[in-house]
Amino acid sequence: MSLTETTRLISLTGGEGDQEAIRLAARLLKSGKLVAFPTETVYGLGADGLNAAAVACIFAVKGRPQDNPLILHVDTIRRAKSLAGRFDERAQALADAFWPGPLTLVLPKGEAVPALCSAGLPSVAVRMPAHPVALRLIREADTPLAAPSANLSGRPSPTTAAHCMEDLKGRIPLILDGGPCKVGLESTVLSLLDDGPRLLRPGAVTLEQLEKVAGPVKLDPAVLSKPDDTAPAVSPGMKYKHYAPRARLILVRGDRDAFLRFINTKKQPGVFALVYDEDAADAALPCLTLGSRQKPEAWAAALFAALRRLDELGAAVVYAPSPSPEGMGLAVYNRLIRAAAYNEVNAQ
Ligand code: TXA
Numbered sequence: 638m639s640l641t642e643t644t645r646l647i648s649l650t651g652g653e654g655d656q657e658a659i660r661l662a663a664r665l666l667k668s669g670k671l672v673a674f675p676t677e678t679v680y681g682l683g684a685d686g687l688n689a690a691a692v693a694c695i696f697a698v699k700g701r702p703q704d705n706p707l708i709l710h711v712d713t714i715r716r717a718k719s720l721a722g723r724f725d726e727r728a729q730a731l732a733d734a735f736w737p738g739p740l741t742l743v744l745p746k747g748e749a750v751p752a753l754c755s756a757g758l759p760s761v762a763v764r765m766p767a768h769p770v771a772l773r774l775i776r777e778a779d780t781p782l783a784a785p786s787a788n789l790s791g792r793p794s795p796t797t798a799a800h801c802m803e804d805l806k807g808r809i810p811l812i813l814d815g816g817p818c819k820v821g822l823e824s825t826v827l828s829l830l831d832d833g834p835r836l837l838r839p840g841a842v843t844l845e846q847l848e849k850v851a852g853p854v855k856l857d858p859a860v861l862s863k864p865d866d867t868a869p870a871v872s873p874g875m876k877y878k879h880y881a882p883r884a885r886l887i888l889v890r891g892d893r894d895a896f897l898r899f900i901n902t903k904k905q906p907g908v909f910a911l912v913y914d915e916d917a918a919d920a921a922l923p924c925l926t927l928g929s930r931q932k933p934e935a936w937a938a939a940l941f942a943a944l945r946r947l948d949e950l951g952a953a954v955v956y957a958p959s960p961s962p963e964g965m966g967l968a969v970y971n972r973l974i975r976a977a978a979y980n981e982v983n984a985q
């Protein structure tokens with residue numbers, strides 16, 4: 638990809654004054670260009686989802702493998718229905734409960750969706766984001782926006798406009814800055830295909846919340862353990878190493894005392910730790926704190942920025958506690974274990 642574009646960054650407040658920037662972004666999108674925009678989860682790299690050539694640019698700009706399908710972002714349930722071959726009662730109930738919000742539904746694909754968008758699969762992923770800028774942009778462009786996270790493939794997802802700039806400067810014409818993303822991890826991905834609800838990627842809409850609305854939900858094995866390379870992946874994105882910092886990340890299982898005892902034997906130049914706020918004073922290594930042990934939401938919001946920061950600090954090895962995989966903790970654990978390439982040790 639040649640670095641030829643001048644990338645404009647426009648700051649938005651979420652108020653009416655943003656209209657001009659949103660119109661400019663919508664015009665670029667309608668002419669087949671890419672625009673990075675804020676959502677409540679992470680920043681998205683948007684293209685007109687019904688324009689196959691624009692969708693192809695997403696793969697080129699990100700360096701994304703073409704067998705990894707994209708999520709289509711909508712502003713109304715009507716638009717969601719126009720993309721799906723079937724939008725049944727369960728989809729409706731989930732949309733009523735969680736949209737706009739951090740939930741992506743995988744549904745049978747409708748004819749309007751370009752094959753490239755769904756990577757040739759018979760399904761399509763759809764979500765209605767909760768960020769006002771994202772919703773206004775989709776409405777103004779009057780088309781579903783195909784949008785993966787606005788990072789280069791393999792880098793941590795961007796939770797600020799500055800992260801988008803780091804990865805995409807010179808590759809796209811416009812980044813809309815809506816401030817830091819509230820959730821900080823990508824949306825929950827739930828498949829509603831024929832074998833019943835299946836959680837493909839955990840996020841801020843938790844398994845427990847989904848089951849209250851949709852009944853029992855199967856947990857795809859790839860959420861917690863390394864996908865079997867020989868079997869076809871249900872969610873193709875799961876098979877790629879993701880969220881990778883340049884440092885070697887190692888998860889440490891064990892209670893507070895065991896964790897601290899373990900990491901405190903590892904003090905060496907280039908070795909860092911991610912720790913709970915409560916533990917920072919007792920850690921002998923240079924460390925970044927991401928929030929309280931009681932608040933997996935705080936870890937979610939801070940995690941990707943911390944992975945980028947560790948790279949800037951030149952970390953060679955990073956230890957982090959294995960979070961308990963309940964509620965939002967499941968999403969944090971899923972991203973950490975993948976960033977660690979499934980490298981987890983027991984300190985107990
Ligand atoms: O929060 C989010 O979902 C963000 C923001 C921008 O909305 N987007 C995002 O997109 O994380 P991306 O492309 O980084 O991740 C999409 C995930 C991938 O793991 C992909 O494999 C999966 O959704 N996916 C997309 N379409 C699918 C389909 N038809 N069947 C199964 N998985 C699908």
Ligand code: MG
Nearest residue numbers: 785786794823
């Ligand atoms: Mg991504």
